[in-house]
Structure formats: structure tokens, C-alpha cells
Amino acid sequence: QQNVQQSPESLIVPEGARTSLNCTFSDSASQYFWWYRQHSGKAPKALMSIFSNGEKEEGRFTIHLNKASLHFSLHIRDSQPSDSALYLCAVSSYQGGRALIFGTGTTVSVSP
Amino acid sequence: NAGVIQTPRHKVTGKGQEATLWCEPISGHSAVFWYRQTIVQGLEFLTYFRNQAPIDDSGMPKERFSAQMPNQSHSTLKIQSTQPQDSAVYLCASSFSSTGDSYEQYFGPGTRLTVL
Numbered sequence A: 001q002q003n004v005q006q007s008p009e010s011l012i013v014p015e016g017a018r019t020s021l022n023c024t025f026s027d028s029a030s031q032y033f034w035w036y037r038q039h040s041g042k043a044p045k046a047l048m049s050i051f052s053n054g055e056k057e058e059g060r061f062t063i064h065l066n067k068a069s070l071h072f073s074l075h076i077r078d079s080q081p082s083d084s085a086l087y088l089c090a091v092s093s094y095q096g097g098r099a100l101i102f103g104t105g106t107t108v109s110v111s112p
Numbered sequence B: 001n002a003g004v005i006q007t008p009r010h011k012v013t014g015k016g017q018e019a020t021l022w023c024e025p026i027s028g029h030s031a032v033f034w035y036r037q038t039i040v041q042g043l044e045f046l047t048y049f050r051n052q053a054p055i056d057d058s059g060m061p062k063e064r065f066s067a068q069m070p071n072q073s074h075s076t077l078k079i080q081s082t083q084p085q086d087s088a089v090y091l092c093a094s095s096f097s098s099t100g101d102s103y104e105q106y107f108g109p110g111t112r113l114t115v116l
Helices: none
Strands: A003-006 A010-014 A019-025 A032-038 A043-052 A054-058 A061-066 A071-078 A087-093 A106-111 B006-008 B012-013 B019-025 B029-039 B044-050 B052-057 B063-073 B074-079 B088-095 B111-115
Touching: A003 A087, A019 A032, A019 A061, A019 A087, A019 B019, A032 A071, A032 B019, A043 A054, A043 A061, A043 A071, A054 B019, A071 A087, B006 B088, B012 B019, B019 B088, B044 B063, B044 B074, B052 B063
Parallel strands: A010 A106, B012 B111
Antiparallel strands: A003 A019, A019 A071, A032 A043, A032 A087, A054 A061, A061 A071, A087 A106, B006 B019, B019 B074, B029 B044, B029 B088, B044 B052, B063 B074, B088 B111
16 A cells, blocks of 8 residues: 655745755555645646656756655755645556555745 | 536535535546545545546545546546545546556546535
8 A cells, every 4th residue: 555755744935945845655666756736725736747766857846756765855946935835746656547646745835 | 728627616515415526527638536635634546537437446435435437528426425524625637548657637626525
């Protein structure tokens, strides 16, 4: 049974700063790794994904994956007030039919 | 593209009543997922259809929950004899589907179910 955990639970980040969010998973057969972002009262929306070990950068966001450590992370640079949201990591596998197993979430608040 | 459509947006039921939630996936998407979200449990997978066929219902409470996808344009989640612990936001998502890579799931706005 896949277990996905996130840390920290919440954080406050000054505008313009860099922040890092962490996600660990338990099933070594996991193949697809996602970060979703959910603004208050809105639907979750995919932010980034990674399917192989290493790093991927898109604008101010970078995702790192280390399958051997059962860990992936999201790094946000030059944080903006609009980045204030609930960040959800999610893991899926072909065997799991690609249903997403979500972490518990990290609430990020960017202070102007 | 209107995105994933869910109706109703809010539903209030009394304990023991039935609730039916509707989802219209994005046109062309062949995979439909149902999740529910609560403060305590977070976002939990319930069930998944691909090309209208049920693929995985491992997250569904077995006794009172059922889901169907009678055609490619809508899916329903039915909860019989609702209980207060069923109160949650029920989210529907759709995506492309293939035997290859995982595709982004697009979420609807959700149905907030409140059981009194």
C-alpha cells in the first residue's frame, strides 16, 4: 500500500526567497511523480511532473527525483504572493492504473 | 474548453439519504477519476474508469459507494445512506489515457457534500 508523506506541513516564505518542499513515498515501483498546486477554494492543478531520476526546471520551479531514496522535492525560487497555496505531491504507477496517491500537503504562505 | 464540469457544486443531505454526484470530463479524455478531499484525510483516490470501463475501485468504501460511467460524457458517484463522515469535497478528474506515460489529470471544481 503506497504511503506518501510531505514535509513540512506549512511554511511562511518572504517574497523573493527560495523555498523547498519534500515528498517521500514507500513503493519503489512508483513511476510517475507530480506536484499539484491548489489555491484556496479552487481545484488542484498540475504544476510539474518528472518520470525519471534527476532534475527538471520550468521557470521558477525545479523538481528533483531520487528513486533510490524514495524522495522527490519541489524548489521554488523568487517566491511570489501568488505562490501562496496548498502544494500536493502525488505518485502513480502503471500497475496502479495511474490513479494518483497524494501526500498530505504543504501550505505555503508568501509574505510581501 | 469548459474543463471538467461537476454538478451540483454544493449538496446538503440528511443522515441516511442518498446523494448522486455528476461529472462531465473534458471532451476527448478517456480516463476519469474520482477523489475526495477532507481536512483530516487529505485528498484520497476513490475510483477510476478508462474508456468507460471500471479499472480500479480500491479506494471506494464498499458498502454504500458506487460509481458508473454510462457514456463517455459523464460519470456519476452515488452514496447511499449518507453518514456525517461522508462530508467532504468530491473531486472528479479526467485525462488522456494510453499504455505509455502518465498524463496530467485535470480536476473539476468539486462537489461539497455536507451530511447533517
